[in-house]
Amino acid sequence: MHRKLIGIAGVALALGLAGTAHAQFGNLGRALGEVTRAVPMPDFLSGPQPVSTSIRDAEWADPSRDGFRPGQAEPLDGLPQNEDGAFVLAAGYYAMQAQSYCLHAGTHGPGGGDGYLYAPVKGSARDAVIAILQNVNDHPEIAQRDVQLLLWAIVARAKFEDLDNRLKLVASQLLTPRQLATLNRNALSMLTSGELSRITGPLPAPLRAVVEAESRLRGMLTSGGSSFAEMERVAVLAGMAPTGPGSIGVPAARWSEHPDGYWVRYTPSGYSNTKVEIYVEPGSAAVGKVYDPATAIAVPGNTARQRLAQSARVYGR
Incomplete structure (x- = not known):
């Protein structure tokens, strides 16, 4: 049943690619809307991290x-x-x-x-992370970079409905509609530079770097125009690593x-x-x-x- 749901969503999206953006993802949007009503809204700021393994x-x-x-x-x-x-x-x-x-x-x-x-693997997005990494075995055509982008979208709590059409299609092949709806429910809104500064200002430097990177990735993944290399530079810091707390x-x-x-x-x-x-x-x-x-x-x-x-x-x- 798990793989059947993924297959149905993938076929629906593939058929929709011939039309407009709304037609491309209308079926997925309706599925997400129906499932979202059954998924509880978490506390975005104090809730569990998508991936909490430490x-x-x-x-x-x-x-x-x-x-x-x-x-x-x-x-x-x-x-x-x-x-x-x-x-x-x-x-x-x-x-x-x-x-x-x-x-x-x-x-x-x-x-x-x-x-x-x-x-x-631990965290609120545990099931989605595992599903992506298991289901991609059936999709050799999906590039490693696209899997990485989906995982960055999860840890950055980006809205999957706002990803570009290509990544939406990849997501629909690897995740069920309910998993997609849950990820959307856990998404964070975009922050202005002022809001981000107020949030991160009091934080210790290592935690501030993580929050800032996640915020930047969230914007890059949903606004378009950023290359993989640009997102990689945000996610993976260069230079000598300090000893973390x-x-x-x-x-x-x-x-x-x-x-x-x-x-x-x-x-x-x-x-x-x-x-x-x-x-x-x-x-x-x-x-x-x-x-x-x-x-x-x-x-x-x-x-x-x-x-x-x-x-x-x-x-x-």
Whole structure:
């Protein structure tokens, strides 16, 4: 049923592309309107963050595995996958270069030897984030950059109904009408420069950078005319990253012991490309379990750096 709803919305939008902008998205607009009435309005300012996963949620670091070298890796993408794109695990050591995504606008990209740990996706938009990362496995024609733009729209709380027509079509292929309506309900209005200054003025510098980046992205995503590179410069800060508040020391080679009993390690090469390593001990209860990248976030020990959504898609394909 989940995929059927997505398919219906996608077909409706595809057929509408031949007409005017209203005709292009009229069906989606009516669907959103009907579902929106059933979705409660949250408190925009004090409600939960769309993605709230933080270093506090990375509870599975395993220092006892520091220095562990399991040998030659087999391709992770060579394992069987279930309908959500999750890898069905067998005993052994596996690795792949995965497409990954920025989920923390206004912070620095990976680097500086800072390690990353496994944590689950949390936040008010958890279901939408996971749906995008799972459903895109069925759409190899959707570019990694377009997935990133949708995720930035979520973390910036942009109105999906105000995205450009191309991104609306992509969103309709990956999200159900109800998910789209919920994202619209959580959207924030545009702020003037004066309003933004009054809000961010008293904030600590790291938090101010995040709020300002999200506000700028919200405007760029909904007003049109901005290139991906311009939005990337807003979302991913350049220069040397400071040590963020609440940071912990995480060696770059540290493994996390997943709650399902296997080990996972993330080594990013920039925010969009992460080496994912999985080790499953022979005879362990983890054999036959699945690793679903869409439900995982690679969280940096340094809170001034990007947290990274993961996917089952191989980087560069």
